[in-house]
Amino acid sequence: MNNDVFFRYGVVCEPRPITLVLLSFYSRGATWKLPFPDHLLTVPYHPKIDGTRLCDKEEGKAWRSLNPRNLPSSKRICDQIPQFLMASGFSGDETAPFFGFLGAAAALVFSCMGAAYGTAKSGVGVASMGVMRPELVMKSIVPVVMAGVLGIYGLIIAVIISTGINPKAKSYYLFDGYAHLSSGLACGLAGLSAGMAIGIVGDAGVRANAQQPKLFVGMILILIFAEALALYGLIVGIILSSRAGQSRAD
Amino acid sequence: MSGSVMVGDSSSWSRALVKISPYTFSAVGIAIAIGVSVLGAAWGIYITGSSLIGAAIKAPRITSKNLISVIFCEAVAIYGVIVAIILQTKLESVPASQIYAPESLRAGYAIFASGIIVGFANLVCGLCVGIIGSSCALSDAQNSSLFVKILVIEIFGSALGLFGVIVGIIMSAQATWPAKTV
Numbered sequence: 001m002n003n004d005v006f007f008r009y010g011v012v013c014e015p016r017p018i019t020l021v022l023l024s025f026y027s028r029g030a031t032w033k034l035p036f037p038d039h040l041l042t043v044p045y046h047p048k049i050d051g052t053r054l055c056d057k058e059e060g061k062a063w064r065s066l067n068p069r070n071l072p073s074s075k076r077i078c079d080q081i082p083q084f085l086m087a088s089g090f091s092g093d094e095t096a097p098f099f100g101f102l103g104a105a106a107a108l109v110f111s112c113m114g115a116a117y118g119t120a121k122s123g124v125g126v127a128s129m130g131v132m133r134p135e136l137v138m139k140s141i142v143p144v145v146m147a148g149v150l151g152i153y154g155l156i157i158a159v160i161i162s163t164g165i166n167p168k169a170k171s172y173y174l175f176d177g178y179a180h181l182s183s184g185l186a187c188g189l190a191g192l193s194a195g196m197a198i199g200i201v202g203d204a205g206v207r208a209n210a211q212q213p214k215l216f217v218g219m220i221l222i223l224i225f226a227e228a229l230a231l232y233g234l235i236v237g238i239i240l241s242s243r244a245g246q247s248r249a250d
Numbered sequence: 251m252s253g254s255v256m257v258g259d260s261s262s263w264s265r266a267l268v269k270i271s272p273y274t275f276s277a278v279g280i281a282i283a284i285g286v287s288v289l290g291a292a293w294g295i296y297i298t299g300s301s302l303i304g305a306a307i308k309a310p311r312i313t314s315k316n317l318i319s320v321i322f323c324e325a326v327a328i329y330g331v332i333v334a335i336i337l338q339t340k341l342e343s344v345p346a347s348q349i350y351a352p353e354s355l356r357a358g359y360a361i362f363a364s365g366i367i368v369g370f371a372n373l374v375c376g377l378c379v380g381i382i383g384s385s386c387a388l389s390d391a392q393n394s395s396l397f398v399k400i401l402v403i404e405i406f407g408s409a410l411g412l413f414g415v416i417v418g419i420i421m422s423a424q425a426t427w428p429a430k431t432v
Contacts, residue, residue, distance in 0.1 A: 094352040095264040101363030101421065108417050109370040112410045116378035119410075123378075123403040127385030130399065131392045137399040148406045151413050158367070158417040165424060167356060174261060 096177030097165055100244075103177075103184025104161040107237065110188030111154025114195020114230070118147025122202030129210035136210055142220065143202025146227050150191045150198070153234045157187040160241050175247035183240035190233020197226035271349060272358020273341075276425075279365025280337045283418070286369030287330020287376075294323035294380025301384035309391035316390060316397070319383025322404055326376040326411045333368040333418050337361050340425040353428045360425040364418040371414025378407040 064070060122143035130137040161180045165172060205219030298319045306313045340361060344354055386400040 093264075094350075094355050095267040095359075097356040098267055098359040098362075099263075101359050101424075102366075104417065104421065105363045105366045105370075108367050108414060109374075112371045112413060113374045115410055116374035116407065119403065119407045120378040120381040123382040123400070123407070124385045126403060127382075127389040127396065127400050130396045131389050134393055134395050134399070137396065141399075141403060144403045144406050148409060151410050155413045155417060159420060162417065162421045162424065165356075167352065174264065 093171075093173050096172050096174045097167070099174075099177035100161060100165045100172070100180040103181035104158040105184070106181070106188040107157040107161065107184035107191075108154045108188070110185075111150050111157075111191030111195075111230075114192040114198075115147050115149075115151035115154075116195070117192075118150065118195040118197075118199040118202065119144050121199030122147065122206060125203035125206045129207050133210045136206075139216070140206040140209065143198055143205065143223055146223050147195055147198045147202070149227065150195050150230050153230055154188060154191050157184060157234065157237045157241065160238070164241060164244055170245070173247045176244040179240055179244040179247075183237040183244070186240060187233045187237030190236075191230045194226055194230035194233070197229065198223060201226055268350065268355070272354045273349075275358035275362035276337075276341050279362035280334050280341070281365070282369040283337060283365035284330045284334035284369075287333075287372035288327045290373035290376025291323050291327035291330070292376075293373075294326065294376035294378075294383065295320055297377075297380035298323060298383035298387065302387040305387045305391040311394075312387060312390045312397075316383070316387045318401070319379065319386055319404060322379045322383065322408050323376050325408065326372045326379065329411050329415045330368060330372050333364070333415055333422075336419065337364060337422055337425075340422055342427040344427050345430065348428045351428050353426065357425040357427045360421055364421040364425070367421065368414045368418035371417075372411045375408060375411035375414070378410065379404055382407050 126137055126140045126144070129140070161184055164176075164180065201219070201222050205215065205222065208215050209219055298316075302313065302316050302319070340357075342357075344351075348354055382400065382404045386397065386404060389400060390397040
C-alpha cells in the first residue's frame with residue numbers, strides 16, 4: 001500500500017533516544033497508516049536504525065538533523081497536521097454546538113442565580129419587617145417581583161439560542177457557536193449582577209420603608225435602575241444572537 | 251501538500267473538544283442534572299429546617315404549616331430526577347464508526363448543556379426557597395398573619411427551578427444521535 005509507513009519513520013518529531021528505544025519494539029514489521037503522503041516523512045539520517053556507528057560528533061549531527069526545529073516547515077509534521085485534518089474534513093464546525101449550548105446554559109443559570117439572590121435577600125427583609133408592620137408586606141413584594149423578571153430574561157435568551165441551533169436546517173459554524181456563547185454570557189452575567197443589586201437594595205429598602213413610609217418611591221426608583229442593567233444585558237444578548245445566522249457570507 | 255503551511259484554520263478549542271467522546275459529555279451532564287439539583291434541595295431543606303425547629307420552640311403551632319417550605323425544596327430535587335430520567339432515555343449507543351460524527355458530538359453537547367442548566371438552576375432555586383422558608387418560619391412564629399404573605403415570595407423563588415426544567419427539556423429535544431444503520 002502506498003500509504004503504509006513504518007512507525008519508526010513517523011517519529012520525526014520525537015528524537016529522544018529513550019523514546020525511540022521504546023518505540024523500536026513497534027517497528028518490527030508493524031505498519032502505521034497515516035493520512036498523509038510519504039514524501040513528508042523523509043528522514044535524512046537515523047543513527048539508531050541505519051545501524052552504523054559514527055564518531056560522536058557525526059552522530060550528534062545526525063540526531064540534531066531529526067529535530068523538527070531544524071527541518072523546513074514544509075517537512076514538519078506538526079505544522080502539517082492541521083492541513084491533514086482539514087483535508088479529511090475537520091474544520092472545527094462539528095464542535096460549534098458545544099459553544100452554542102453552553103451559551104444557552106450560561107444565560108439561564110447566571111440569570112437564575114441573580115434572580116435567586118434578589119428574591120432571597122429581599123424576601124428576608126420583607127419577612128423581618130413584616131413582624132412589626134404586617135400591613136406593608138404586600139406592598140414590599142415589589143423587589144421580589146423585579147428579581148423574578150431576571151429569570152424570565154434568561155429564559156428568553158436560552159430558548160432563542162437553543163432553538164437557533166439546528167444544523168439539519170441551517171449550517172452551524174464556529175462563528176454561530178461563539179455568537180451564541182457571547183449572547184448567553186452577556187445576558188446571564190448581567191442578570192447575575194442586576195439580581196445582586198436588586199436583592200441588596202430591596203432588603204434595605206423594605207426595612208427602611210417600614211420605618212419611614214415616604215421612602216417607598218425612592219426604593220422603587222433605585223430598583224428600576226438596577227433592573228435596567230439586566231435589560232441592557234438582554235438587549236445585547238438579543239443583538240448578538242441575531243448575528244449568529246450571518247456567518248460565511250461566501 | 252507542500253507549499254504554504256496554515257497552522258490550523260480551526261480553533262484549538264475545537265481540536266481539543268473533538269477528542270472527547272460525546273458519551274463523556276452526556277454522562278457528566280446527566281450526573282450534574284441530578285447531583286447538583288439534589289445539592290440545592292438539601293441545602294434549602296437544612297436552612298429551612300433548622301430555622302423552623304428553632305422557631306417552633308416558643309411557637310409549636312407553626313410546625314405543620316411551615317413544612318410546606320420543606321416540600322417546595324423537595325420539589326426542586328424532583329425536578330432534577332425527572333430531567334435526569336428524561337436525559338438518560340435520550341442516551342443512545344451508536345456504532346463506533348459514528349461516535350465522532352458531527353451529529354453525535356452535537357447530541358453529547360446537548361445532553362451536557364441540558365444537565366448543567368437543570369442542575370445549577372435547581373441549585374440556586376433550592377437555596378433561595380430555603381432562605382425564604384427560614385424567614386417565613388421565623389416571622390410566622392411572631393405573627394401568624396405573615397405566613398401566607400411570605401409564602402407568595404417563596405412561590406416566586408420556586409419558579410426559577412421551573413425555568414431550568416423548561417429550558418432543559420427544550421434542549422434535550424436536540425439530542426438526536428445518528429441512525430444505527432448507516
